[in-house]
Amino acid sequence: MKKPIVLALGNFDGVHxxxxxxxxxxxxxxxxxxxxxxVMIFDPHPRKVLSQESPPxxxxxxxxxxxxxxxxxxxxxxxxxxxxVASWSPEYFVDHIILGxxxxxxxxxxxxxxxxxxxxxxxxxxxxxxxxKGFAVRIIEPVKVCGQVVSSTLVRKCLEEGDVEAVYxxxxxxxMFSGKVQRGEGRDIKFPTANLDFDxxxxxxxxxxxxxxxxxxxxxxNAVVNIGQKPTFHQEYPVVAEAHILDFDGNLYDKEIAVMxxxxxxxxxxxxxxxxxxxxxxxxxxxxxxVLSRQx
Numbered sequence: 001m002k003k004p005i006v007l008a009l010g011n012f013d014g015v016h017x018x019x020x021x022x023x024x025x026x027x028x029x030x031x032x033x034x035x036x037x038x039v040m041i042f043d044p045h046p047r048k049v050l051s052q053e054s055p056p057x058x059x060x061x062x063x064x065x066x067x068x069x070x071x072x073x074x075x076x077x078x079x080x081x082x083x084x085v086a087s088w089s090p091e092y093f094v095d096h097i098i099l100g101x102x103x104x105x106x107x108x109x110x111x112x113x114x115x116x117x118x119x120x121x122x123x124x125x126x127x128x129x130x131x132x133k134g135f136a137v138r139i140i141e142p143v144k145v146c147g148q149v150v151s152s153t154l155v156r157k158c159l160e161e162g163d164v165e166a167v168y169x170x171x172x173x174x175x176m177f178s179g180k181v182q183r184g185e186g187r188d189i190k191f192p193t194a195n196l197d198f199d200x201x202x203x204x205x206x207x208x209x210x211x212x213x214x215x216x217x218x219x220x221x222n223a224v225v226n227i228g229q230k231p232t233f234h235q236e237y238p239v240v241a242e243a244h245i246l247d248f249d250g251n252l253y254d255k256e257i258a259v260m261x262x263x264x265x266x267x268x269x270x271x272x273x274x275x276x277x278x279x280x281x282x283x284x285x286x287x288x289x290x291v292l293s294r295q296x
Contacts (some may be wrong), residue, residue: 002103003034003035003036004030004033004034004035004036004104004105004106005030005035005036005038005102005103005104005105006026006027006029006030006033006035006036006037006038006104006105006106006107006108007026007038007039007040007098007102007104007106007107007108008022008023008026008037008038008039008040008107008108008109009039009040009107009108009109009113009115010022010039010041010109010110010113011041011042011045011046011152012039012041012064012068013045013055013057013058013059013064013152014058014059014152014155014156014171015059015064015067015068015171016150016151016152016155016170016171017143017145017150017170017171017172018110018140018142018143018149018150018151019110020071020172021140021143022108022109022110022140023037023039023068023071023073023108024071025108025138025140026039026106026108026138027071027072027073027074029106029108029138030074033105035105036074036075037072037073037074037075038073038074038075038076038077038102038104039068039073039075039076039077040077040079040097040102041061041064041076041077041078041079042078042079042080042081042085043061043078043079043080043081044081045057045081046081046086049081049082049083049086050083050086055152055153055156055203056156056201056202056203056204057201057202057203058152058155058156058159058202058203060199060202061078063176064076067173079097086117087117088116088117089116089117089120090115090116090117090120090121090125090126090129091116091129092116093115093116093121094126094129094130094133095133098135099133099135104135105135105136106135106136106137106138107126107130107135107136107137107138108137108138108140109123109126109137109138109139109140110123110139110140110142111123111139111140111141111142112142113126113139123137123139124139127139145169145170146166146169148170150170154170155167155170155171156203158170159175159203159204159205159206160203160204160205160206161206162205162206162207162208162210162264163206163264164210164261164262164263164264165263174260174261174262175205175260175261176258176259176260176261177196177198177199177202177205177241177258177259178196178215178256178257178258178259179196179197179198179199179241179256179257180196180254180255180256181194181195181196181252181253181254181255181256181257182195182196182197182253183195183253190278191244191278191281191285192244193226193242193243193244194214194242194243194244194245194252194255194257195240195241195242195243196240196241196242196243196257196259197238197240197241198239198240198241204227204239205227205261206227206264207227207228207229207239207267207268208226208227208228208264208265208266208267208268209224209225209226209227209264209265209266209267209268209284210224210225210226210227210261210262210263210264210265211223211224211261211262211263211265211287211288211291211292211295212224212225212243212259212260212261212262212288213259213260213262213292214243214245214257214258214259214260215257215258215259215260216245216248216250216252216255216257217255220260221245221246221247221248222245222246222247222288222289222292223243223244223245223246223259223288224243224244224246224265224281224284224285224288225241225242225243225244225259225261226241226242226244226268227239227240227241227242227268228240228268229268241259243257243259244281244285246285246288246289262291262292262295263291263295265284265287265288265291266284
């Protein structure tokens, strides 16, 4: 006899506390019934296929998979989203995916879940179809933190404003991004930096200077990170991240590093001279050391 499948449906971008609650409940039911917990995600994001535009993502597929694995999820299934899939009726989606692919005994969705052609199906319709076809549907109500309903939109807004504390409150994780270290402009300001370009599909932290931790070869190092357009030296410049890793001596070029933002120290600003910028960076480093020494 096959194990029962408890299926969670959604995009779960950012895997915020609302998503965590939904998925944890699915995991709990699967374990109680001796079954397997499964999250199914459409990839790419349906909006990208249907409108060529989608909101910037908070998590990559790899990050999402790691977070879900840490939560104890048994299986993450990525299903290609195409225009053909977008044309399916809600009933066909249920028959083809929920029953035909997974034969799920229970399905977990959020209160604002939509599915089927033109988003014509909602959580209540899914519940009705479940009653007709023999599977349970659990609709998870919104989760509030600090009096606000947690959503990917809210987390994205906080990240883009540089509100690291709010992102942590809503997700339980500090904001993180990663990339391969690029060669910079070689300016002599005595603070070597690891220069990282941003993935255009990912949500970008707000411009400014942050106390941070950089993960190099699996080891964390204290860092100061500037996210911005280098206004002291340029009229216009692409937004980049420059990480000055404290007390680090080594070659970082072409290494893949991850950066975890801990606290925003100040906004980005243009300085009248290189010398004044250097003085400010020295103050930023001291402030970052104080912040990071208090942070576990």
